Amino acid sequence: MLDGSPTPVPGxxxxxxxxxWGPLEAVLDLRTAVAAFLVLHFDVPRPKSLTSGDHLQRIVDAMYASLRVGSSSSFRFEAAGSDSAVFGRLADLLAEATGLRYDEAAGELVLRVRRGVRPGPSGDPGWDVLVRVGSRPLSARRWRVADYPGAVNATIAAAMVRLGEVHPQDRVLNLMCGSGTLLVERLTAGPAAEAVGADVADDALSASSENLGAAALDARLVRADCAGPALVEAVGTGWDLLLADPPWGTLHGSHATNAEVHAGMLWAAHDAAAPGARFVVLTHEVKVMERCLRDADALWRVRSTTRVFAKGHHPRIYVLDRT
Structure with missing residues (x-):
């Protein structure tokens, strides 16, 4: 259970x-968090102090707590100076206390060490040690058995689903479905009257099929161009919730053609959508999307925009209502 509302971390x-409080396993059910960490604060002037008895034991206890919800055989640091003698000594002590192997490049259990974010009683911020809960990020879904270049982060997909709202009577259409991340996250969030994924690429549809199967979910997959009139020919009309993650022009598509793709997507989605439908779009081509939305203001009204972080980029989630 959560005690109070989440608060931003300074900086x-x-x-x-x-x-x-309560079982730590419940943290693993968070759908829109990339990772969760146990945060330990130490009112010490430098990381060397973390190797002392009481401080070291607190870190060991947090590592064991993480191990109880996700087994790991190794650990690593994410910290400035992690290759220093101080961190080498800390690694040796933690390995001896936990039996885990220290693997500085690929350790499964992650420990972040950073300056504290809030000044302590002495005015010095001290140091924080963050121990990741579980051996994998929360965004690394177990159903993802088929990777696909440019696939949307599952936590962002879950946020898109939440912003688009989940109603069991919805007919759900995922345009440019790729490896099926949006479909899986939508159907995981709750039942739908019907769910269809459409993509022009056969390898994308194959990846969607594999991931849906691994998640034990059922959706119809259709080969169709999602930026033209062929979409309605393939999937029909009357869709209540539409979801899309159009190409950003890096791994798929190109910046030169993205304006045409976004404009065509907005028109095709409008033709396929039911009156009052919601359309949730993730795109890094913000200027292109804004321009296309101005040109298509008779088709879609912008309900909200949300800036997110994805692999060094800051794409936006647009929630649109069919006019």
Missing amino acids: REDALDVAH
């Missing part, structure tokens, strides 16, 4: 502090 736009 970190991508992190929230959340008080938690």
Whole structure:
């Protein structure tokens, strides 16, 4: 259970502090968090002090707590100076206490060491040690058995689903479905009257089929161009919730053609959508999307935009209502 509301971490736009009590396993059910960490604060002037008895034991206890919800055989640091003698000594002590192997490049259990984010009683911020809960990021879904270049992050997909709302009577259409991430996250969030994924690429549809199967979910997959009139010919009309992650022009498509793709997608989605339908779109081509939306203002009304972080990029999630 969460104790109170999440609070922003000073200086970190991508992190929230959340008080938690109860089984730590419940943290693994968070759908829109990339990772969760146990946060330990130490009122010490430098990381060398972390090797002392009481401080070291707190870190060991947190590592064991993480191991109880996700087994790991190795650990690593994510910290400035992690190759120093101080961190080498800390690694040796933690390995001896936990029996885990220290693997500086590929350790499964992640420990972040950073300066504290809030000044302590002495005015010095001290140091924080963050121990990741589980051996994998929360965004690394177990159903993902087929990778696909440019696939949307599962936590962002879950946020898109939440923003688009989940209603069991919805007919759901995923345009440019890729490896099926949006379909899986939508059907995981709740039942739908019907769910269809459409993509022009056969390898994408194969990846979607594999991931849907691994998640034990059922959706119809259709080969169709999602930026033209062929979409309606392939999937029909009357869709209540539409989801799309159009190509950003890096791994798929090109920047030169993305304006045409986004404009065609908005028109095709409008033709396929039911009156009052919601359309949730993730795109890094923000200027292109804004221009296309101005040109298509008779088709879609912008309900909200949300800036997110994805692999060094800051794409936006657009929630649109069919006019």
